[in-house]
Amino acid sequence: MPLASILVVATLLTGAVRPPASVREYRQNNEAKILAEFTNLLAIPNVASDRANIRRNAEAIVEMMQRRGLSPRLLEASDPAAPPAVYGEWTVPGAERTLVFYAHYDGQPADPAEWTGSTPWAPVWRSGSLAAGAPVVVPTPGEPVDPEWRIYARSASDDKAGVMAILTAVDALHALGRKPTASVKFFFEGEEEAGSPHLADILSRNRDLLQSDAWIVCDGPVHQSGRKQVVFGVRGDVNVDVTVYGATRPLHSGHYGNWAPNPAMLLARLLTSMKDETGRVTIAGWYDDVVPLSPLERRSLAEAPKVDDALRAELGIARSEGGSKDLLELINLPSLNVNGIRSADVGDAARNVIPTTATSTLDLRLVKGIDRERQVARLVEHVRRQGYHVIDRAPTAEERRAHPLVATIVQRGGGYNASRTPMDLPVSRSVVEAVQSVSNEAVVRMPTLGGSLPLVIFEESIRATTIVVPIANYDNNQHAENENLRLQNLWDGIEIMAAIMTMHWRE
């Protein structure tokens, strides 16, 4: 039977007497089916290190793509044990452009004991946010689900929502009889939450297959204001452990206090030297290599909704740092944050002692133009200028005798540079227009997130251009217990992905 006839029969059977006129109508007519497929996918445990279950996820997604005629296959890493990426494609004859849609199907580890009223891989619905006290509810068959309802499960938002939004957009376009305006490829990774250790490998091994004009990364939350956003970059990240030393053994603070150097105080002084009272980093050269924001980028920041007052009130902060700069300006600068400090003990566990060491772990966020090795070197040089003998291991007895100030500085493993796609590229403008076409309010264009993703891996391995189009609700508790997706966000996400697949390509 010809495909068209099958479709007509199928349509008649579903009770729709004509093809849907819009993606929205398609979704409205197929909510139960969409949510059934989503729930089934969410029920498969998906921690990257759980190789057997990860394979079950990959196989399930292959089947989902198969049903959609996307010629799926697994893209394996050189290490066959690593989670594969699931690849599919919808080639459009005559299309001059190619887009790759990215999501990931693995999720953060989850401790069921920390979840409330449900467990990570047994999805339940709540009539709203758990934080607001919404109870567990059960959809009534045949009744549409209230779009304020939320589904609670690991990866409900991060990032199986992305998988579902993308594949359901394909369904909608099929139902509409519309083709994408570019050939569309799909790349769903299985190790993002584990730091994407095999991503560069998989990309490089499939360089030709994955050639594109851009990658659409469907991952992350929409803007705090609820407005949709398109994110053109992420900050880089690198962590550093700094330890300073006192005497070789803990000393009685009465017998030796204020004679023997106290590394807790030394560390306090050292950290204080790194920033001024407005929070600006005073390390020489810290802001040197920053690629300035373009006029378009600066305009987009100015047009973004102002959230600072509401955030300060919510977080109990009377005054934020950065002088007159607001949050959006500050996340477009490199930063230095103290993740923690440890020296001996405090409170009931404290002893009258001069600690032998004091340690701080620092988090350095990087923007485009700053190389992480060089930024760490600036930090090391700064510490040297404070009089420290800086080494990357514990000091020898000789070093302790020779140097009044000794610091161990170690760059922690991992870390990567920033990624930033120009907002004025034709493809960038086209994506924003596409998202705007399905939004009532102005789309927020964000030059960068404050946080980090390894998008630079795409740039460095296959020279890909990446644009992040997130769809999840802002309060989705991603990475934590009680992760959830607000249903309206899924509905919006399907429309967004379909809009991008059918966008007008500017020159």
Added chain:
Amino acid sequence: MPLASILVVATLLTGAVRPPASVREYRQNNEAKILAEFTNLLAIPNVASDRANIRRNAEAIVEMMQRRGLSPRLLEASDPAAPPAVYGEWTVPGAERTLVFYAHYDGQPADPAEWTGSTPWAPVWRSGSLAAGAPVVVPTPGEPVDPEWRIYARSASDDKAGVMAILTAVDALHALGRKPTASVKFFFEGEEEAGSPHLADILSRNRDLLQSDAWIVCDGPVHQSGRKQVVFGVRGDVNVDVTVYGATRPLHSGHYGNWAPNPAMLLARLLTSMKDETGRVTIAGWYDDVVPLSPLERRSLAEAPKVDDALRAELGIARSEGGSKDLLELINLPSLNVNGIRSADVGDAARNVIPTTATSTLDLRLVKGIDRERQVARLVEHVRRQGYHVIDRAPTAEERRAHPLVATIVQRGGGYNASRTPMDLPVSRSVVEAVQSVSNEAVVRMPTLGGSLPLVIFEESIRATTIVVPIANYDNNQHAENENLRLQNLWDGIEIMAAIMTMHWRE
């Protein structure tokens, strides 16, 4: 049979054909007996909270005093469950002066698992220091014990050595047929390591009984150089917990870093403001009430052996604090020490987070003239001048909204002021001369220890004058595992106590 005849018979039986000519000779003739009595006392567990065993200690000491004709009794606290003090006396008809000899029979808690080759209340001998690898040895009956040998047991030095040195001095004087030059009283406390919570009570209840010209406190180690020392004071002590606050929940350091205030950095800046780079405390008024050292005290500091170079070398310190001041000068000043700092985590446990709080516990040592409440108030005022809203509890939401900088400062329980006895009192000079009379090297006269003892309790409850005459070896590991007493220190201690009991009283 008259006492004298008994003594002669006893002397004949022990093989000594004449009374000893010196305290030393007495000791040399009676080593086995002394060590047997010491070992038996050390074998009774003596943690103050172990009420049953503490009573066994007290009863054993009552018997020891009984054998010496010292009319012992227990001095109970108002709370009958508290450890009693053991009191005895040797009244000398016609003596115009009275001395009270103090030691304590309780000890620090001990974890047998941390001891090496022995357990806390089963004393063993080593041929030297465990730290130097000396093995366990067994004395040969009839053979004198090498005075470099050490006995390993809890309270071997702190402070049953004091009990033994004092009571054996009595034996020696009895054997010599000599009377003390003052009436002598004995007061052995059972709760010193627990902070002496009932001491003021016991002293006050026995005010008349305990009247004296001075208390000789036999507790602590001799000078690092090995020279004997007389200590005329101790520093006071008070601890304070300081906590500063950030947002009400931990924030992602990428999304919010350098916008949201970081309490770890705020605390670093606050602590840095409290001292300059030489270690001098920059809090207003910190050194104001210090009673200056007298010329005699300054001379005694100048005459004390210089240990700074050796200590720096031993402790791996290239440069100590205090500018040109040495250790002895510095311990005669009030101090501020950071006992510890805690904010979130470091190293492998670190997360990319802006901590919600940062806490430090500070140790304030006080010298004579400084009241601890007032010194804490100076600290609080300093923190206020750094812009902090200071409270003694966690902040309310309103306070967080209204104040950019909030600190909780809590003075921890316990703590006491300094104690200092003038070195030029007649009794002070007399004690130094007595100790000097049994020392080959110049006795170190210390205006104060760097550390703290609650000697002020004696001053405040019964207006007692206290002089500390320690006898233990410097490396005795007191309060820790493998506490020990070098035998020569016990031999010296007996002579020291006897010398004080028979000292010439200057006017």
